[in-house]
Each structure stands twice: as structure tokens, then as C-alpha cells.
Amino acid sequence: MPKRKHKKTFPCGHKGHGKDCVRCQQEVEEAARKAQKQAExxxxxxxxxxxxxxxxxxxxxxxxxxxxxxxxxIDELEIGRHFGKLGGKRMIFDKSVIRIPVGLRYRMLCREERGRITPLMVLSHEDYNAYASNRRRVS
Ligand SMILES: [Zn+2]
Structure with missing residues (x-):
């Protein structure tokens, strides 16, 4: 049986073995990890x-x-991907306006000018419906 040393009381009040208090060391390390995580x-x-x-x-x-x-x-359009490949369709009331689905609930409106597609806005399906029914002008 190895002889166990008696625990000593560190200046911090913790009890333990060795030169420094392991608990306080762990607290310091934990605080440093937390600070690093917060900074990140x-x-x-x-x-x-x-x-x-x-x-x-x-x-x-x-x-x-x-x-x-x-x-x-936007990246796909910039590298020249056709909007049709992205699920995009021309608007009926203005053929130069293209809508591209962004997931199920959002739409991206784009303007096609001289073969170039310029994204105009991303909007919710509800807001999009106002444009789709031509109640609101696409500027
Ligand atoms: Zn301690």
C-alpha cells in the first residue's frame, strides 16, 4: 500500500496535494476557455x-x-448559371422580372437587362404575393 500524504490546506482554502491548488488551476483554465469562447x-x-x-x-x-x-x-447567377436551373421563372406582368425560390417561404426577385441578371430583393412569400399580383411595382 503506497503511503498517502496528508492533504494540506492551500491559501485559497481548498484542500489537496501538491505544490499548487488543482481546483483553483482548473477554475483559471475554465475561465480562460470561457473567455476564449466568448471572444470567438x-x-x-x-x-x-x-x-x-x-x-x-x-x-x-x-x-x-x-x-x-x-x-x-447570387453566386450561381454571377458565374452565369441560368435562372431556370435555379428554379427561376419570368413574371407574367413583366418578363424582365425573374423570381427565384429561396427555400419554400422566400423569393428572390431579379431584373434581367441585356442578358444580365441583377438581384433586386429577397422577400417573404407573403410580400412576394403583393408583387406577383402586381399590386406593388417592382422598382
Ligand atoms: Zn484553491
Missing amino acids: QQRQRHEWAVSFSLDVVNLRGLPTHVVQKSRHI
């Missing part, structure tokens, strides 16, 4: 907030998956 989350939040200034259409306030899908569609 803050960095990601900041990066996410800043990323909207790079979008060709305003995607602020949309659900994250709609933002990501919209960016993917």
Missing part, C-alpha cells in the same frame, strides 16, 4: 454583421438559412 462568438457575430455590407441585395433581418441560400443563388 463575438468575432463570429461581428463577422456575420459585417458580411451583409458585401451583399448586392439587402439580406439583413432574414433567417440565417435564407441568407445563406440567397448568397448561394
Whole structure:
């Protein structure tokens, strides 16, 4: 049987073996991990907030998956993918306006000019219906 040393009381009040208090060391490490995690989350939040200034259409306030899908569609259009391949269709009242589904509940409206597709906006299905029924002008 190995002889167990008696526990000593550290200046912090914890009891234990060794030179330094293991519990306090763990607390310090845990606090450092937490601070690092918070800093990383803050960095990601900041990066996410800043990323909207790079979008060709305003995607602020949309659900994250709609933002990501919209960016993917914009990228696809930029590399020359035909809107039809993205599920896009021309609007009946204005053939230069193209609607592309962004998931089930959102639509991207684009303007086609001289063969170039310019995204105009991303909107909810409800807001889109106002355009679709031509109650609101697409500008
Ligand atoms: Zn301690």
C-alpha cells in the first residue's frame, strides 16, 4: 500500500496535494476557455454583421438559412448559371422580372437587362404575393 500524504490546506482554502491548488488551476483554465469562447462568438457575430455590407441585395433581418441560400443563388447567377436551373421563372406582368425560390417561404426577385441578371430583393412569400399580383411595382 503506497503511503498517502496528508492533504494540506492551500491559501485559497481548498484542500489537496501538491505544490499548487488543482481546483483553483482548473477554475483559471475554465475561465480562460470561457473567455476564449466568448471572444470567438463575438468575432463570429461581428463577422456575420459585417458580411451583409458585401451583399448586392439587402439580406439583413432574414433567417440565417435564407441568407445563406440567397448568397448561394447570387453566386450561381454571377458565374452565369441560368435562372431556370435555379428554379427561376419570368413574371407574367413583366418578363424582365425573374423570381427565384429561396427555400419554400422566400423569393428572390431579379431584373434581367441585356442578358444580365441583377438581384433586386429577397422577400417573404407573403410580400412576394403583393408583387406577383402586381399590386406593388417592382422598382
Ligand atoms: Zn484553491
